Amino acid sequence: MTTNKKFLCSAGITHFTIFPSGDYKKCNWDWNYKTGTIGNLLQDKEIKFLSKDELVCPHNYKTVSAAVQQCYCKRNLQFDLNGNTANLFSKNNECIEKNITKVSDLSCKKATIELVLNTICNYNCPYCHNSPVKPTTNGNIKNTLIIVKKLFKQFDVLNFRLALTEPTLAVSFVPFVKFLYANKNKLNNLLVLTNMSKYKRVIKAAQLLKEKLTVCGSIHILENNFNPWHVIKLHKSLVRNECGISYHFIMHPLVEKYSTKYEEFFKFFGIKKVHKCEACGNNWRKVPSDFLPKSYSIVKLLSNEHK
Numbered sequence: 001m002t003t004n005k006k007f008l009c010s011a012g013i014t015h016f017t018i019f020p021s022g023d024y025k026k027c028n029w030d031w032n033y034k035t036g037t038i039g040n041l042l043q044d045k046e047i048k049f050l051s052k053d054e055l056v057c058p059h060n061y062k063t064v065s066a067a068v069q070q071c072y073c074k075r076n077l078q079f080d081l082n083g084n085t086a087n088l089f090s091k092n093n094e095c096i097e098k099n100i101t102k103v104s105d106l107s108c109k110k111a112t113i114e115l116v117l118n119t120i121c122n123y124n125c126p127y128c129h130n131s132p133v134k135p136t137t138n139g140n141i142k143n144t145l146i147i148v149k150k151l152f153k154q155f156d157v158l159n160f161r162l163a164l165t166e167p168t169l170a171v172s173f174v175p176f177v178k179f180l181y182a183n184k185n186k187l188n189n190l191l192v193l194t195n196m197s198k199y200k201r202v203i204k205a206a207q208l209l210k211e212k213l214t215v216c217g218s219i220h221i222l223e224n225n226f227n228p229w230h231v232i233k234l235h236k237s238l239v240r241n242e243c244g245i246s247y248h249f250i251m252h253p254l255v256e257k258y259s260t261k262y263e264e265f266f267k268f269f270g271i272k273k274v275h276k277c278e279a280c281g282n283n284w285r286k287v288p289s290d291f292l293p294k295s296y297s298i299v300k301l302l303s304n305e306h307k
Contacts, residue, residue: 006056006057006081007056007057007078007079007080007081008052008055008056008057008078008079008080008081008083008103009026009027009055009056009057009073009076009077009078009079010055010076010077010078010079010095010097010100010103010106011026011027011055011057011076012026012027012038012049012050012054012055013049013050013055013103013106013108013111014075014076014077014095014096014097014106014110014111014112015027015075015076015095015111015112015113015114016038016047016111016113016114017113017114017116018041018113018114018115018116018147019116020116020117020118020119020137020139020140020143020144021040021042022040022041022042022043022143022147023037023039023040024037024038024039024040024041024047025037025038026038026050026054026055027073027076027114028114028164038050041146041147041150041151042143042146042147045150046150046153046154047111047150047151047154049108052083052103055079055103056081057078059073074094075094075095075096075112075159075161076095077095077097077100077106079102079103083102083103083104084101084102084103085101095112096110096111096112096157096159096188097110109155109156109157110155110156110157110158111151111155111157111158111159112158112159112160112161113151113158113159113160113161114160114161114162114163114164115144115147115148115160115161115162115176116163116164116165116167117139117144117162117167117170117172117173117176118137118138118139118165118166118167118169118170118171118172119136119137119164119165120136120137120138120165120166120169121165121166121169121195122166122169122195122197122225123166123195123197123220123223123225123226124223125220125222125223125250126222126252126284126285126286126287127222127250127252127279127284128279138169138170138171139170139171139172139173140171140172141171141172141175143172144170144172144175144176145172145175145176145179148176148179148180149179152183152186155186156186157186157188158186158187158188159188159189159190159191160180160187160189160190160191161190161191161193162190162191162192162193162194163191163193166194166195166197166198167192167193167194168192168194168197168198168201168202169198173198173201174201174204174205177190177204177205177208177209178208180208180209180212181208181209184209184212187209187212188212189212189213189214189244190205190209190212190213190214191214191215191216191244192205192213192214192215192216193216193218194215194216194217194218195217195218195220195223195226196217196218196230196231196234197225197226197227197230199230199231199233199234202215202234202237202238203233203234203237206237206238206240206241206243207237207241209243210241210242210243211241211242211243211244213238213241213243213244214243214244214245214246215234215238215243215244215245215246216246216247216248217231217234217245217246217247217248218247218248218250219231219247219248219249219250219262219274220250221249221255221258221259221262221293221295221296222252222254222255222287222291222293224293224294226293226294226295227295228262228265228266228295228298228299229298231247231266231271232266232269232271235269235270235271236270239270246275247266247271247273247274247275248274248275248276248277249262249274249275249276249277250277250279251276251277251278251279252279252284252287254287254289254291258293258296259274259276261296261299261300262274262299264299265298265299265302268302
């Protein structure tokens with residue numbers, strides 16, 4: 001059944017997206033950064049919460065079940081327009097708030113923060129759906145720490161999610177992780193979505209945060225800078241430090257062609273499962289049909305040796 005049914009979402013109370021400029025908004029639903037900001041945490045004393053009327057989800061979903069398919073939506077609660085019936089579309093929500101049945105029950109003391117440390121990436125994948133954010137920046141240590149200190153003062157429990165471009169490139173990544181370590185009594189979890197090119201920085205985070213770190217590694221075999229050995233080295237450290245781990249291929253017709261060999265390679269080194277995820281959008285750059293991934297020679301050689 002298709003519908004444009006409106007509903008309330010806890011984003012704006014339990015979830016915020018914060019950019020390097022300090023601007024923040026309820027979520028990152030449009031991927032084009034066009035939604036209006038709520039405030040600026042470099043200027044404001046603390047996060048401003050939205051009223052119930054402002055919690056209406058801006059998505060124009062064609063099916064109600066699509067409402068919780070987005071990764072950021074899964075971290076929120078959905079309610080009807082009266083503010084009742086938590087988990088309106090999903091029973092397996094990842095919201096930091098638990099046992100909530102009404103909007104009025106939200107405590108405003110627990111939040112998930114999607115923190116954008118920088119707006120650059122060292123990969124140039126043909127299927128990337130992230131539009132450039134201007135001005136382009138690799139982050140600012142002072143500003144990041146100002147923002148995070150305010151968050152830890154305001155909230156009792158925090159989840160952080162680093163995503164969007166490549167967060168491990170940011171000059172503030174390591175100082176941010178060290179701050180979390182020093183204040184880990186209020187940290188519930190740090191989720192880092194990374195292409196694993198700066199795997200040594202992620203290993204540092206694993207050594208400090210251990211089980212409070214979750215790493216979601218994106219495997220981009222169409223990118224010439226991708227190195228499968230980085231994945232293996234990082235994986236060993238994550239296992240040793242009891243971190244949360246997941247890996248996924250961002251799918252493209254040519255990825256499907258080579259993915260089996262890569263899966264065999266990773267399985268040989270102890271990575272049992274690599275998820276396949278569809279790339280968002282349809283504005284893909286063309287890749288020659290005879291394109292051969294630069295890293296394919298590594299995985300093919302190992303596969304042939306162990307047949």
